[in-house]
Amino acid sequence: MIKLIQLILIIPIFSAIICSGLSYFNQKVSKNLNIFFAFITLCISTFLIIEITHSDNLSFVFAGFLEPFGIKFLFSKENAFLVLLINLIGFLFSLFLFDFLTHNKHQAPYFYALSNLFLVANVGLVLSQDLFNIYVFIELGGICSYALLAFKGSSASFSALRYLLAGSVAATFFLLGIALFYALSGSLTLESNLSLIETNLSNFLVLSASLFCFTALLLKAGVFPLHFWLPVAYGATHPLVAILVASIATKIAIYLLVSCFGGVINVLLASKFIAFSIEAILSFTIIYALTRAYFEKGISYIVAYIIVAEIAYIMGGIVIGNPDSIFASSYHLIADSLITAFAFSLIYLISGKGRDVYVSDLKGVLSNSLIQFIFWVYLAACFIGLPLTPSFITKIYLIKGALISKHYLFLISLLVGSLIITALFFRILFYATKETTIRREATYSNYATRLGIYCLFVLIIIYSFIPSLIPLNIFIK
Amino acid sequence: MTLIFLLYCGASFLFMIGLAGVAFLDNFLKKIYALGFMQGAVILFFIILSYRDGGDLPIFDYALSEKVIPKMVNPIPHVLMLTAIVVGVALLALAISILNNVARKFQTLSEASVKAQILLDKKNIEGQLVND
Amino acid sequence: MRIIQVIFFLLLLLVFIGISYELSFKNNEISTPKNIEIFYLEESRKSHATYNVVTTILADYRSIDTLLETIVIFITSMSVLFIRNFMIDKNRQSYRKFIEEIDCIYSSVTRNSIIIIFPLLIVFGLYVFVHGHYSPGGGFQAGVILATAFIMHSYVYANKYNFGFFLDRYAIYLNYIGVLIYFAVGLFGIIFSSTYLDYQGLSAVLNLSAKNLRSIGILLVELGVTLTVMSSVYLLFRGLYCESEDGNL
Numbered sequence: 014m015i016k017l018i019q020l021i022l023i024i025p026i027f028s029a030i031i032c033s034g035l036s037y038f039n040q041k042v043s044k045n046l047n048i049f050f051a052f053i054t055l056c057i058s059t060f061l062i063i064e065i066t067h068s069d070n071l072s073f074v075f076a077g078f079l080e081p082f083g084i085k086f087l088f089s090k091e092n093a094f095l096v097l098l099i100n101l102i103g104f105l106f107s108l109f110l111f112d113f114l115t116h117n118k119h120q121a122p123y124f125y126a127l128s129n130l131f132l133v134a135n136v137g138l139v140l141s142q143d144l145f146n147i148y149v150f151i152e153l154g155g156i157c158s159y160a161l162l163a164f165k166g167s168s169a170s171f172s173a174l175r176y177l178l179a180g181s182v183a184a185t186f187f188l189l190g191i192a193l194f195y196a197l198s199g200s201l202t203l204e205s206n207l208s209l210i211e212t213n214l215s216n217f218l219v220l221s222a223s224l225f226c227f228t229a230l231l232l233k234a235g236v237f238p239l240h241f242w243l244p245v246a247y248g249a250t251h252p253l254v255a256i257l258v259a260s261i262a263t264k265i266a267i268y269l270l271v272s273c274f275g276g277v278i279n280v281l282l283a284s285k286f287i288a289f290s291i292e293a294i295l296s297f298t299i300i301y302a303l304t305r306a307y308f309e310k311g312i313s314y315i316v317a318y319i320i321v322a323e324i325a326y327i328m329g330g331i332v333i334g335n336p337d338s339i340f341a342s343s344y345h346l347i348a349d350s351l352i353t354a355f356a357f358s359l360i361y362l363i364s365g366k367g368r369d370v371y372v373s374d375l376k377g378v379l380s381n382s383l384i385q386f387i388f389w390v391y392l393a394a395c396f397i398g399l400p401l402t403p404s405f406i407t408k409i410y411l412i413k414g415a416l417i418s419k420h421y422l423f424l425i426s427l428l429v430g431s432l433i434i435t436a437l438f439f440r441i442l443f444y445a446t447k448e449t450t451i452r453r454e455a456t457y458s459n460y461a462t463r464l465g466i467y468c469l470f471v472l473i474i475i476y477s478f479i480p481s482l483i484p485l486n487i488f489i490k
Numbered sequence: 491m492t493l494i495f496l497l498y499c500g501a502s503f504l505f506m507i508g509l510a511g512v513a514f515l516d517n518f519l520k521k522i523y524a525l526g527f528m529q530g531a532v533i534l535f536f537i538i539l540s541y542r543d544g545g546d547l548p549i550f551d552y553a554l555s556e557k558v559i560p561k562m563v564n565p566i567p568h569v570l571m572l573t574a575i576v577v578g579v580a581l582l583a584l585a586i587s588i589l590n591n592v593a594r595k596f597q598t599l600s601e602a603s604v605k606a607q608i609l610l611d612k613k614n615i616e617g618q619l620v621n622d
Numbered sequence: 623m624r625i626i627q628v629i630f631f632l633l634l635l636l637v638f639i640g641i642s643y644e645l646s647f648k649n650n651e652i653s654t655p656k657n658i659e660i661f662y663l664e665e666s667r668k669s670h671a672t673y674n675v676v677t678t679i680l681a682d683y684r685s686i687d688t689l690l691e692t693i694v695i696f697i698t699s700m701s702v703l704f705i706r707n708f709m710i711d712k713n714r715q716s717y718r719k720f721i722e723e724i725d726c727i728y729s730s731v732t733r734n735s736i737i738i739i740f741p742l743l744i745v746f747g748l749y750v751f752v753h754g755h756y757s758p759g760g761g762f763q764a765g766v767i768l769a770t771a772f773i774m775h776s777y778v779y780a781n782k783y784n785f786g787f788f789l790d791r792y793a794i795y796l797n798y799i800g801v802l803i804y805f806a807v808g809l810f811g812i813i814f815s816s817t818y819l820d821y822q823g824l825s826a827v828l829n830l831s832a833k834n835l836r837s838i839g840i841l842l843v844e845l846g847v848t849l850t851v852m853s854s855v856y857l858l859f860r861g862l863y864c865e866s867e868d869g870n871l
Contacts, residue, residue: 123704160701199656498642580698
């Protein structure tokens with residue numbers, strides 16, 4: 014059992030090395046191996062979820078030492094679903110890669126290595142219990158995403174460079190926070206440092222150390238004042254890359270914020286003035302991001318601005334503090350990853366060779382193909398929050414929580430935001446159903462890509478029925 | 491005004507110079523140098539943490555009995571800094587290679603003119619799109 | 623806008639001075655060895671044959687961090703090649719086109735001194751690698767020194783007929799082999815013993831005492847790290863040095 018958890022980390026590393034090495038010699042074998050290993054990792058994480066509901070937390074220490082002297086990894090009920098989510102998106106991405114690399118043979122080794130190591134980095138972030146190990150995983154995931162986001166060239170390179178500078182500054186702040194934590198507590202494990210935060214946060218050193226780490230994770234998560242890198246980075250890049258990076262990176266940073274530094278959030282919310290100003294900032298974010306999305310002309314940019322608003326939903330749900338809204342936040346974390354992956358995969362289908370996709374390009378697609386029409390309508394419903402989609406459940410619980418706790422500003426911004434998205438998608442779909450003689454086909458749609466998109470669609474529908482079946486408690490505050 | 495206070499202040503000033511460089515400078519290459527400054531400052535911070543008066547290398551002698559443990563400098567920050575230095579070098583190399591692409595495409599190293607060029611391109615392309 | 627940034631900056635400066643002030647008071651408390659440090663120093667004297675405590679912590683107690691760091695430098699060199707659109711082509715057409723554009727004229731002083739320094743640097747790099755157990759050194763430092771030697775040679779001696787000494791042909795493969803060696807040593811741990819990177823699992827192949835097993839494990843791991851760092855730093859040089867017009871190398 015313990016060996017299985019280690020396999021979740023080891024198999025993607027193994028797959029990265031072997032598949033990218035073999036692809037210099039034999040392309041077919043490495044493609045099949047990549048999908049095979051991704052599938053095995055997915056099966057192991059599913060099996061482990063079933064195990065974890067019966068028993069307690071599973072933990073192990075690498076290199077076989079006892080806990081504070083080695084590095085401990087903990088697999089618990091909260092982590093299990095996130096690990097499954099990351100492996101699921103990784104498996105679907107490998108399905109998309111299967112077709113993409115038939116046309117770009119010489120870039121195969123880089124894609125295999127970068128995508129698998131990105132998955133390793135995020136799984137490790139979720140499981141690790143050692144502060145410096147978290148820093149190394151943040152840097153590894155960061156390097157993989159900088160390289161992947163800069164792949165397309167021209168303005169994608171510029172946005173990746175800005176993201177690199179901002180992300181490196183954030184990681185340096187995190188390292189400085191680690192230095193202060195080590196000076197104060199003499200150990201690097203999460204347990205001892207978190208107990209330090211809980212007992213004496215009024216000490217100036219503890220407060221500054223936790224604020225450094227907190228701000229670094231805020232930048233990685235894309236919360237309002239520090240979100241400046243997000244729309245251009247995810248909007249200008251190749252849609253295939255955005256499927257992998259955009260759906261995982263920010264969500265894992267939010268999870269780390271709440272699970273590691275939840276104490277800081279508690280202290281910040283204790284003062285009424287700060288709580289009200291945080292709520293005002295988040296409400297402003299939602300309206301600002303969705304208004305920017307309304308006036309954009311490129312679809313990737315629109316989805317990227319909607320991601321900023323969704324992150325504000327999740328953070329707002331946490332800040333409100335109700336059991337209902339916290340449930341809505343944890344539910345929406347996973348739902349938004351799947352919806353983002355779905356959105357970018359639809360954009361990837363339309364874009365031929367990764368050029369920028371504008372709303373006007375949608376003109377012929379939907380009236381010519383029924384399945385794509387269903388997918389785009391369902392995507393619009395997901396973002397708006399109609400029934401049969403996960404966002405419906407999220408919004409209901411968020412509204413209920415905001416009403417109970419009397420956070421009326423957030424409630425108003427939620428409703429206004431939904432109206433803006435509805436108007437936006439009516440505009441897009443109305444334009445897209447016009448008749449045209451230009452027939453644009455999806456370029457890379459072989460069976461693997463289609464399989465991936467159908468799987469995503471079915472998953473999102475299934476996910477909207479889940480809260481009555483399985484308890485998801487990711488955030489225990 | 492002890493020595494330790496001055497050392498920590500020195501590392502902090504180096505960090506702030508680096509942060510000011512990344513935030514306020516216009517040339518991308520200078521921003522990358524400033525990022526290197528920040529990383530050096532954090533490494534210096536850790537090393538000052540590990541210092542001990544009269545401390546010596548954390549290596550046992552051949553006789554295996556002479557060194558007394560409290561006389562050794564704290565080895566843990568040194569271990570962490572080995573990793574941090576390598577990660578810093580990796581980031582700088584990646585930044586320079588992406589900057590190479592940007593500079594080749596836009597023929598300039600200044601952030602403001604790259605932004606202006608991108609906005610101009612965007613306006614041109616979107617102005618040519620058929621309107622709703 | 624700029625004013626808000628400057629105000630934040632000055633506030634941050636004050637925070638740092640406050641941190642330095644508080645830390646200088648806590649200096650005695652920071653300097654006394656606490657439980658983790660005492661454990662590392664005493665245990666590495668008892669159960670390791672290595673004298674250098676930094677190497678044992680790096681390669682034994684926190685070996686997963688070192689594996690990740692090796693992977694970071696590996697993926698960085700691959701990313702630099704990726705962003706520069708390198709193509710590993712068997713017939714090397716673009717390689718030949720690039721080679722013809724190199725036009726280095728270095729004086730004979732530089733050329734002759736590089737010829738003398740180059741083997742000395744290689745020997746010094748290998749010395750630092752092997753003596754990682756007994757003096758400050760180890761995998762990363764040795765890898766960088768070896769890469770410096772090859773880079774210096776390529777920088778001065780590149781001409782139309784060949785680019786580098788031997789690392790130029792095999793750097794990409796050595797990159798993978800280094801990480802594979804590190805990874806394989808860990809696999810012995812998970813197959814024959816309890817966790818990944820547990821060096822006692824090597825007892826299935828070698829027949830030594832526990833102390834010496836750990837030493838051999840650390841040495842193998844450092845070998846992997848040296849190969850990877852050497853090839854990666856060389857590839858960083860190679861990826862950033864080439865200048866051609868169509869961006870094809």
